[in-house]
Amino acid sequence: MSDDSATRAPRPIKVLVVDDDPDFVEQHLLMLTAQGFEVATASTTEEALEVAAREMPDAFVLDLIMEHTDSGARLSRALRRDPRFAQAPIILLTSVGQELGFEFERNPEEVLAWMKADAWFDKPAPMEELGAALRRLL
Numbered sequence: 001m002s003d004d005s006a007t008r009a010p011r012p013i014k015v016l017v018v019d020d021d022p023d024f025v026e027q028h029l030l031m032l033t034a035q036g037f038e039v040a041t042a043s044t045t046e047e048a049l050e051v052a053a054r055e056m057p058d059a060f061v062l063d064l065i066m067e068h069t070d071s072g073a074r075l076s077r078a079l080r081r082d083p084r085f086a087q088a089p090i091i092l093l094t095s096v097g098q099e100l101g102f103e104f105e106r107n108p109e110e111v112l113a114w115m116k117a118d119a120w121f122d123k124p125a126p127m128e129e130l131g132a133a134l135r136r137l138l
Helices: 022-034 045-055 071-081 096-100 108-115 127-137
Strands: 014-018 038-042 059-063 090-094 119-122
Touching: 014 022, 014 045, 022 038, 022 059, 022 127, 038 045, 045 059, 045 071, 059 071, 059 127, 071 090, 090 127, 119 127
Parallel strands: 014 038, 014 059, 059 090, 090 119
Antiparallel strands: none
16 A cells, blocks of 8 residues: 555645625635635634634634624634634734724734734735735745
8 A cells, every 4th residue: 555645735725714795705715716725704703713613724814894893803812812723824804994094004013913913904905915925924
């Protein structure tokens, strides 16, 4: 018998995309899948925690504003407290600048530290840049 583990392709990176906009979720599912990622999705923070426990994603892409204006940050902090996801890259996507006038650019390190995230993009995120950021963070 031969060991085919050396010839087996590496497992694709699994990303959990969380957003309350179904069109946004579908767009990211298609675009990230086309870039070679395996994608799981959720539309609420509660569902995201359930899917994360079941699917064990390698990375997360979270909308900031869902049920509440800070749902993505709350979810990010919850994921960081979970030992299974404490080191997983978390990218926040947001339209908070357009909707609330908040400017992440002024203090990006402070904002990311508060949200327990590794990176953020304004919506709509450039898909190639999002994929590159996920790979770089892993």
